[in-house]
Amino acid sequence: MDPLDIVSNLHNIKPVYQPVVxxxxxxxxxxxxxxxxxxxxxxxxxxxxFHDDDVPEEFKVEVDQHLLEIxxxxxxxxxxxxxxxxxxxxxxxxxxxxxxxxxxLIRFEQKGVSMGRIILEVTxxxxxxxxDSLHHLLLYYKTYGIQIAVDNVGAKxxxxxxxxxxxxxxxxxxxxxxxxxxxxxxxxxxxxxxMLARRIGAALLFENIEDSYQLYVAWKHxxxxxxxxxxxxxxxxxTPQSPLQVDVAERVEGYVRRExxxxxxxxxxxxxxxxKLKKLLPQWQGPKxxxxxxxxxxxxxxxxxxxMYICNSDGQQISSNFxxxxxEWVLEENKRGSxxxxxxxxxxxxxxMKTWKKAMLSDVYSDIDTRETIRTFSYPLSDQHxxxxxxxxxxxxxxxxxxx
Amino acid sequence: MDPLDIVSNLHNIKPVYQPVVxxxxxxxxxxxxxxxxxxxxxxxxxxxxFHDDDVPEEFKVEVDQHLLEIxxxxxxxxxxxxxxxxxxxxxxxxxxxxxxxxxxLIRFEQKGVSMGRIILEVTxxxxxxxxDSLHHLLLYYKTYGIQIAVDNVGAKxxxxxxxxxxxxxxxxxxxxxxxxxxxxxxxxxxxxxxMLARRIGAALLFENIEDSYQLYVAWKHxxxxxxxxxxxxxxxxxTPQSPLQVDVAERVEGYVRRExxxxxxxxxxxxxxxxKLKKLLPQWQGPKxxxxxxxxxxxxxxxxxxxMYICNSDGQQISSNFxxxxxEWVLEENKRGSxxxxxxxxxxxxxxMKTWKKAMLSDVYSDIDTRETIRTFSYPLSDQHxxxxxxxxxxxxxxxxxxx
Numbered sequence: 001m002d003p004l005d006i007v008s009n010l011h012n013i014k015p016v017y018q019p020v021v022x023x024x025x026x027x028x029x030x031x032x033x034x035x036x037x038x039x040x041x042x043x044x045x046x047x048x049x050f051h052d053d054d055v056p057e058e059f060k061v062e063v064d065q066h067l068l069e070i071x072x073x074x075x076x077x078x079x080x081x082x083x084x085x086x087x088x089x090x091x092x093x094x095x096x097x098x099x100x101x102x103x104x105l106i107r108f109e110q111k112g113v114s115m116g117r118i119i120l121e122v123t124x125x126x127x128x129x130x131x132d133s134l135h136h137l138l139l140y141y142k143t144y145g146i147q148i149a150v151d152n153v154g155a156k157x158x159x160x161x162x163x164x165x166x167x168x169x170x171x172x173x174x175x176x177x178x179x180x181x182x183x184x185x186x187x188x189x190x191x192x193x194x195m196l197a198r199r200i201g202a203a204l205l206f207e208n209i210e211d212s213y214q215l216y217v218a219w220k221h222x223x224x225x226x227x228x229x230x231x232x233x234x235x236x237x238x239t240p241q242s243p244l245q246v247d248v249a250e251r252v253e254g255y256v257r258r259e260x261x262x263x264x265x266x267x268x269x270x271x272x273x274x275x276k277l278k279k280l281l282p283q284w285q286g287p288k289x290x291x292x293x294x295x296x297x298x299x300x301x302x303x304x305x306x307x308m309y310i311c312n313s314d315g316q317q318i319s320s321n322f323x324x325x326x327x328e329w330v331l332e333e334n335k336r337g338s339x340x341x342x343x344x345x346x347x348x349x350x351x352x353m354k355t356w357k358k359a360m361l362s363d364v365y366s367d368i369d370t371r372e373t374i375r376t377f378s379y380p381l382s383d384q385h386x387x388x389x390x391x392x393x394x395x396x397x398x399x400x401x402x403x404x
Numbered sequence: 405m406d407p408l409d410i411v412s413n414l415h416n417i418k419p420v421y422q423p424v425v426x427x428x429x430x431x432x433x434x435x436x437x438x439x440x441x442x443x444x445x446x447x448x449x450x451x452x453x454f455h456d457d458d459v460p461e462e463f464k465v466e467v468d469q470h471l472l473e474i475x476x477x478x479x480x481x482x483x484x485x486x487x488x489x490x491x492x493x494x495x496x497x498x499x500x501x502x503x504x505x506x507x508x509l510i511r512f513e514q515k516g517v518s519m520g521r522i523i524l525e526v527t528x529x530x531x532x533x534x535x536d537s538l539h540h541l542l543l544y545y546k547t548y549g550i551q552i553a554v555d556n557v558g559a560k561x562x563x564x565x566x567x568x569x570x571x572x573x574x575x576x577x578x579x580x581x582x583x584x585x586x587x588x589x590x591x592x593x594x595x596x597x598x599m600l601a602r603r604i605g606a607a608l609l610f611e612n613i614e615d616s617y618q619l620y621v622a623w624k625h626x627x628x629x630x631x632x633x634x635x636x637x638x639x640x641x642x643t644p645q646s647p648l649q650v651d652v653a654e655r656v657e658g659y660v661r662r663e664x665x666x667x668x669x670x671x672x673x674x675x676x677x678x679x680k681l682k683k684l685l686p687q688w689q690g691p692k693x694x695x696x697x698x699x700x701x702x703x704x705x706x707x708x709x710x711x712m713y714i715c716n717s718d719g720q721q722i723s724s725n726f727x728x729x730x731x732e733w734v735l736e737e738n739k740r741g742s743x744x745x746x747x748x749x750x751x752x753x754x755x756x757m758k759t760w761k762k763a764m765l766s767d768v769y770s771d772i773d774t775r776e777t778i779r780t781f782s783y784p785l786s787d788q789h790x791x792x793x794x795x796x797x798x799x800x801x802x803x804x805x806x807x808x
Contacts, residue, residue, distance in 0.1 A: 023746040159563035160596050164589060167775075185568060188603040192564050194748055196596040201770025222748045224772075249743075256718050256745050263755045271759075314660050339653075341660050342427040344598055344626045351667045355675075356762060366605025368628075371571075 001037065001044070003055045007062055012038040013046070015067045015074075016234040019244065020085060020205065021226045023219065026249040030083025030119070032227065033071045034234050035063060050089070057091045064088065065100055072108040074237060075117075085119045085149065090134055093122070098137050105146065115145035121172060123151045135165060149205065153193060160192075164200055171197050172205045175214045175228065184373075190221045197222070212251070219255050265401035266361070270377070274359040276300050277379045277387070284381050287312070290319040291331065297387070298322060298329045304377075306370075306392040313350055313384050315341025324392075353380040364396070364403065375402060405441065405448070407459045411466055416442040417450070419471045419478075422638040423648065424489060424609065425630045427623060430653040434487025434523070436631065437475045438638050439467060454493070461495045468492065469504055476512040478641060479521075489523045489553065494531050494538055502541050509550070519549035525576065527555045528566055539569060553609065558593050568604055575601050576609045579618045579632065588777075594625045601626070616655070623659050669805035670765070674781070678763040680704050681783045681791070688785050691716070694723040695735065701791070702726055702733045708781075710774075710796040717754055717788050719745025728796075757784040768800070768807065779806060 006013070017031035035046030050060055064086075071084060088101065101120075109115055120141060122134070138148050149170035150163060163171065171193060178186050197204055206218035209228030218226050232244050283296050290310050297308065302324075310319040316339050321332035340346050349360055362376040372393040379387045396402040410417070421435035439450030454464055468490075475488060492505065505524075513519055524545060531538050542552050553574035554567060558581050567575065575597060582590050601608055610622035613632030622630050636648050687700050694714050701712065706728075714723040720743050725736035744750055753764055766780040776797040783791045800806040 024742045024744070026743065160593055161558060164592050164596075169772075188568050188600065189564055191603055192568075192596055192600040195599045196592065198748070198767075198769045199592040199595055201772050201775045203772050219746050222746060224746065252743065252745065253718070256751065259745075259751050260717075260755065263752050267755060267759050313664075314657070338428045339430065339656065340428070341656065341663075342623050342626060342628065344602070347660065347663050348667050351664065351671060355671050356760065358760060365602045368573075368605050368607055371605045 001039070001049065003049060003052070003059050006037055006046070006049055007059045009037075010063070010066045013063060013066055014038070014043075014236060015071045016236055017071075018227060018234040019232040020083065021231050021244065021248055023224050023226065023252070026252060028082065028232075028244065029225065030085055030117075032085035032087075032121075032234075033067055035067050036236075050087075057089075057095050060089070060092050061095050061100060064092065065104060068101070068104055072104070072111075072113055075113050076108065076111045081117070083117050083119055083147075084113075085121055087121045087151070089123060090130065093134060093137060094130060098141070102141065102144070105144070116147065119147040119149050119170065121149040121151045131162065138166060160196060163196065163202075167200050168202055170205050170225070171202050172207055173223075175206050175208045175210070175218060178214060178217055186217075194222045212246075215246070215248075215251060216255055219252060220259075262401040262404065265399070269399070269402065270359055270361050273301075273304075273377055273389075274379065277359070281381065284385075286382075287318050287385060290385075291322075293381075294319055294322050294387070295329070297389075298324075301389055304391050304395045305389045306374075307390040308388065309335065310381070310385055310387050311340060311350070313354070313386070315339055315343075315346055315350070318385070349378065350380075350386050353378060353386060354383050373403075405443070405453065407453060407456070407463055410441055410450070410453055411463045413441075414467070414470045417467060417470055418442070418447075418640060419475045420638040420640055421475075422631060423636040424487065425635050425648065425652055427628050427630065427656070430656060432486065432636075432648065433629065434489055434521075436489035436491075436525075436638075437471055439471050440640075454491075461493075461499050464493070464496050465499050465504060468496065469508060472505070472508055476508070476515075476517055479517050480512065480515045485521070487521050487523055487551075488517075489525055491525045491555070493527060494534065497526070497538060497541055498534065502545070506545065506548070509548070520551065523551045523553050523574065525553040525555045528557065528563075528570070531566070535566065542570060558597055564596075564600060567600065571604050572606055574609050574629070575606050576611055577627075579610050579612045579614070579622060582618060582621055590621075598626045616650075619650070619652075619655060620659055623656060624663075666805040666808065669803070673803070673806065674763055674765050677705075677708075677781055677793075678783065681763070685785065688789075690786075691722050691789060694789075695726075697785075698723055698726050698791070699733070701793075702728075705793055708795050708799050709793045710778075711794040712792065713739065714785070714789055714791050715744060715754070717758070717790070719743055719747075719750055719754070722789070753782065754784075754790050757782060757790060758787050777807075 014036055015033045016036050018034060019028040020030040020032060021027065022029035036043045037046055046063065049055060049063070068086060075084060105115060105118060122138070142148060147169040148166065149172050150166060150168040151172045153163065153171040153173050173193070177189065194204060203224040204222055205225035205227065206223040207227040209215050209218060209226055209230045211230055215226060215230060231246055280297055280300065284293050294308050294310065306324045308322045309317050311317050317336055319336060321335040322329050323332055353360055357380060359377065359379045364373055364375055366372065367374045367390070373396065374393060375391045375396060377389040377391060381387055391402070418440055419437045420440050422438060423432040424434040424436060425431065426433035440447045441450055450467065453459060453467070472490060479488060509519060509522060526542070546552060551573040552570065553576050554570060554572040555576045556578055557567065557575040558577050577597065581593065598608060607628040608626055609629035609631065610627040611631040613619050613622060613630055613634045615634055619630060619634060635650055684701055684704065688697050698712050698714065710728045712726045713721050715721050721740055723740060725739040726733050727736055757764055761784060763781065763783045768777055768779055770776065771778045771794070777800065778797060779795045779800060781793040781795060785791055795806070
């Protein structure tokens, strides 16, 4: 389509609405506005028009303003408390200092559409040139109560520092990431992003959910909002709540059941390992015979572990490393004296063990030496001495509940 | 200096070594090689030469190769098992497909310098143009045992996805970040980075440590390696271990003491809150009188909390939200029925509380609604019902042990 045809035939343009589903209510909580153009024969997407760098930004602003007017008018008519997600690229926002958008929103605020219901989606990686000006514009929008979503987070150019500076309300994650990466890669990225989101108080929105597995992944990784063809197609006049294709509440019930079974199995491992050690505890003869004690432990964790050691409450390793090489446990005496207090949560975890006299199992992480995915099981031998048993990857792999 | 003067007077060029200190041994574990040029009057840094985009890459390669030859010769002579950190920019590495560097290292491997002792530092953000080729070159280097460090992580252009793909052994963080950001910003970035590092099995190295506070921050955020003028200046012929200006072991002992005091104070809060609730527990009359129970709890947490609610073991909120507005606790009944099971660790934490019948205190995080920094204290009322007490920012702020 010729962009000029589009911009001079605004009467042929109408918004479609794609539902956004809330993980809290399991129902539609808002709609993303997308554009459609009637060619005389059929309705086509305006995506190519908006993504074409050769189309003047002023054209895009004009079409987007037209779509927004209709969407806001629909919102006033529908009388519902849903959110409206709208997209603007960086260059568009810079046209006329982003005042057109704000003027329209102020006008409709007087008709009852509160600014807090507007979510402005921007793509972080097209900020490259004018990050500071855009950052300030978004801050200005925020003062009106407009919410900010950063689109396409986790893709090539998203970075921690910028996301933190923007402090968006929502991080929007393209579920296609799952397909682009292998399982591990996706997990690592999602873990870092969800921790960042938690720190800055941003919600995660997963878009492009196309099947039941992807909805599960979105739920599992802390997604507060879901969007995609699997849940609902974009539709004209979406403001009257269109029924979802999927019973999200029912799906989530299933996920919860599955998750609880997995956690329960994991807890059973912790309790059984703790039990083994409780029985071995009479053999603990204090820090002077520390290697001998580990030696006694090894055969009870032969299958699970590849490395064990004991630290005191200052984080200092007071034993050798016991390492499994093939079927033998080998002593690495030079590791004695290593200090592990700098590791995140190390001291805190020891003091928890001491206070509640119970074992702990770490999250999944990658060992710096072997670079394998492992967990660490730890157990208080006394108020001052703690046993660390590193669980090998193969054992985690054989027991799904330990791997996730 | 004219670059041509430098490259045609290699005999005036010598390496200096800046010690890298290990958090595990509290001693020097390696040296970063930097270049110095003798002008006839004084020794000047070659930093400007290497950072000048107008200097041909071939010149830089030649100077770097010369420095490396001397450094490796020094290493052979010193007979020590330290690491050697060397810097290369992306363009330099692409000259002659990075073969010059590899040839030199192979030559010195035969003289006893194992490839595992070489750490190649690259800057991720100058990868922009040729990420894929560089990624492959680094993979190739890794097969020889060479370790990869990514420099300047956390700065403007570092991004999660790329760092994950490169899977470096070390993430090098410029401690200047602390000064560029406010305290919160630095904490958020470091938290995300240290979690990413943990997932991919990378160690954190903090460089440019200039004072005692920065060393503490580096230790506190999981730094495994430290570098900077505060610890040691770069020096000629550094391979014989130069004494550190600071007794790192003694410093870390101090940090450990401080940290243990803080954790202990935090644990005391948990225990005292748990105690209050144990005493209130007889008033718990099951899910039908859930709001009445919270009402009874509010006055015992008037100072600490701004929001409370109760969930069942499926993550469903079965009470109203109790919210403190000024000095009044207000009920938000519409929150009943909200499902929180999607939140990371939510189900897992509930099952932990159920299994060990004990309270839990969350990490510090930002509330999505108020965007304030908070913690959540949670307590098992029964096997099926869990009370959540959100601790307000002002209370955390007044008690340092809760804020960090």
